[in-house]
Amino acid sequence: QKEVEQNSGPLSVPEGAIASLNCTYSDRGSQSFFWYRQYSGKSPELIMFIYSNGDKEDGRFTAQLNKASQYVSLLIRDSQPSDSATYLCAVGPSGGGADGLTFGKGTHLIIQP
């Protein structure tokens, strides 16, 4: 049974600061990792994906992957009130392919103006 663990929060961060969201996963064979942002009542929106160890940057977002530690993180720089949402960490199937994603329970992020 694959598991993806996230701290449910809420995580409260002042506006302009760096928000750091963390995720661990149980399946050592997992190859693909995703961060989705979900506003209340809306569907998940893909904001980052990462396949290789190290950092991947896209604008204010940086995803970090450490396969040895089975750890994925998302950093949001210069946090804005509009970043307040639930962030879902998701892990792809072992070996890749169209097998669906396994999601963590999500971290509720609050950016304080």
Added chain:
Amino acid sequence: DTEVTQTPKHLVMGMTNKKSLKCEQHMGHRAMYWYKQKAKKPPELMFVYSYEKLSINESVPSRFSPECPNSSLLNLHLHALQPEDSALYLCASSHPVLIDTQYFGPGTRLTVL
């Protein structure tokens, strides 16, 4: 363009009704998915279609019946649902190359009375 559309946005049905949810994408994605999401929970995989064939059924009750008429369209037929089936139903499709990478539609909010 990563647009997945779903209709209807909201649906209220009685336990004896038959209804269908519709999902459409015109991005050439060859894998499509149905997920169910209850309030404050992560999405749970229900079905996967790969190249228009059902490849995964996550032990979903038979009152949910998926159909993939063509590569752009995915339906979910509903019959004799229970109140506990009330949820947000999400459709997703996969990038044709990065096949693990899924994009979600806006969802259908289903209420069963």
